[in-house]
Amino acid sequence: MPKVKVDGIDIEVPQGSTVLQACEAAGKEIPRFCYHERLSIAGNCRMCLVEMEKSPKPVASCAMPVMDGQVIYTNTEMVKKARQGVMEFLLINHPLDCPICDQGGECDLQDQSMKYGVDKSRYVLNKRSVKEKYMGPLIKTVMTRCIHCTRCIRFAEEIAGVPEIGAINRGENMEITTYLEKTLDSELSANVIDLCPVGALTSKPYAFEARPWELTKTESIDVMDAVGSNIRVDTKGWEVKRILPRINIDINEEWISDKSRYACDGLSVNRIDAPYIRVNGRLQSCDWIEAFNFISKNIKKFSGDNAFGIVGDLVDVETMYIFKKFFNDILSSNNIEFRQSKYYLDASNKTNYLFNVPIAKIDESDLIILVGANPRLEATIVNARIRKAQINNKAKVFSLGDVGDLTYNYENLGSKLSILKDIANNSHKLSALIKSAKKPMFIIGESALQIEIGEYVLETVKKILKQNNLLGKNWNALNILHQNASSVGALYLNLLSNNTNVLDKINDSNPKLIYLLGADKVKINSKNNFIIYQGTHGGSNSKIADVVLPGAAYTEKDGLFVNLEGRVQEAKKATFTVGNAKDDWKIIKALSDALGNPIDFNTHSILREHLFKDFPIFKHFDVLPNSSAEQLTFKNVSDVNGDIKLNSFDYYATNIIAANSKTMDECRKAKLILKKTATEN
């Protein structure tokens, strides 16, 4: 490893590092605009100049590789003057409209000109001005402010895989734009807003909403998909103003998908803010006591086989746990199901339902086979990792089922189930590829687990992996791609019925109690049934309910969520529930009191204690669960013929919060326009 000296400090850095990284390792701050850890090196802003011994000129440290024996200075007069000069040039065409710029307060240019710049400019001519460019409903552009760091271009090309941003014209006339000012066709597009070091690309929905110092910041977990991206929720007063990514190298690096970032405006519309009960066929608002009395009056005749619970897609672990307890102890029923559509899962062993390759290790894979999965829409962050595997590791990607554009190259094998059988029988070209690959992985989506074919798909893939010894402790190639944040937590709690038979039973004609815990997508027959809906937003299922109980959204409560790898993470309360709404676990606890059969969890921490005692797996946060691949059992299944059909998937409305978000609606419209005009000029 090369040894260098930075400001008199001897330091050893890995081969292939840059001088900038060496300076950082020595604890020296180097200002920069174009350099970014996760993007390729451009070296065009010149802000990172340092002095190097034996070099007559200052060198751009971000692009200079470290060599043994280099002597670097970061605090000499030469460096100071160089930085001042670069800053003066950068500000020549920058408008200095900080008071009306949304980046103000969190602007790299503002901060660095305070620290490294000079207090006045010698430039007397007119500044250039650049027309605004349309980049879609999320990205607001004020291109006069652009300093041409090209971070957005590199992000779109390298991480998002949509090379649509570029720099046109040249010299003084250079402008950053998308091709013919089209919407950026990516689910990661809004990350360019975070990357932009100035106010050229800012957030359109958040425009002029708040200043960064007015916001209360809460570190939390995203629930828009099953990835469990780490986020920061920024609130002003009651309202969630914006959501930003938080760095977690094991999961989302520093990106989040557009839905995670912008669905939050759905939190303030169409909320259920008071309990409702159905009186004379109409829902009318009431207080909690009335609602509970109404429930206890109507609930008496249902118990055991007549009581059903459906858990929705955004429910936290604690609520699911107390819900299960409520059903088991008070209603003496175990008819709880978290799947709102019929697909197959085998809960007998964790390996059967987890994404067993850690997300951070997807980039190490060299062969990826998607079985009825569209990671681009179902788990955008996972898709970015697969793309990374292809770029860094030349991973080959194959897909069973037509999934459309995934932002990287893949081969569509067709959608016949017989292909899986051929692979298992070594009569398909993939068989040899799997044998020769070092770290292959199968990703099975919910579409491939449809109830008719699911067991066959899962067991055949397991058979293929067993033949190739790929179900080991160190590399377990079986991966299930869940779509919902609550899925794995519910599986840990065993909230599922055999072959989703609960979903069949709730639609027969017997009168029964159906308790919907935020379940909006399941189709319910309201006739003869007593339906309780507990949730956050008005939707089709709250309309047909007999009682509606207002719950808390994911930003309004402390709760545990388990991501698709089986990693337990804690979402934090960032704001308050609306109106009369309460934390979901409190509602169920209060309901048990009202029914005269109290569950004695008086505080959230007692609830958690009980949870940890019954299910110790939730005790350890932010770590991957232990492998249980050794105990995996295999079933012999008879051949099933058919096709893997991708379920239609409306990315911008997968859950009730996103469905109520105005921004998500605009994104969908922009996407439709893009689809219509993409083939024209």
Place this chain on the structure above:
Amino acid sequence: MSGKHVEANQPDKFEFNNESLKKIETILKKYPTERKKSAVMPLLDLAQRQHDNWIPLAAIKKIGEILEVPYIKVYEVATFYTMYNLAPTGKYFVQVCTTSPCAIRGSDKIVNLCKKYISEKESHLSKDGKSSWLEVECLGACVSAPMMQINDDFYEDLDEQSAVKIFEGIKNDTLPKPGSQKGRKGFEPNKRLTLVKN
């Protein structure tokens, strides 16, 4: 000069003709298959030659498809270089040199005449659709500054009178002879020979 003028009225389709397709084949042979995007500049040139001296957006798309390069990358190249035209140039494409030697010798007067006789903005067609003009950097004829290039010919040693004559000629399709408009030969000194005299 501001950014490149891109024609608003774009044709729907662009196809390379057979002759160009043959040339593309030869051009692509010059580069390894995995680096075929290097052929973007010769292909843009080919498209421009085939399509009346300007490149429509449909051609940019076509080239992107042939070379498997994102459209924006082709567009970046096409807007970067001045010799690619993204708007119709007309029958007479006038390029006026405005680099220092020509500027000292009064190229701004020629530019003003262009504005008067051709069109107010550069890269925009004249009213009769016959010509357009563009300010360019040094064309390498500083010895006979100021000068301009019309299609492939240099018109040098210009002054306002001779320039007006040329612009009138554009209108009537009667261009004067290319070369020095003062009748200089071989660009010997303007007044008297000094070096080779004795």
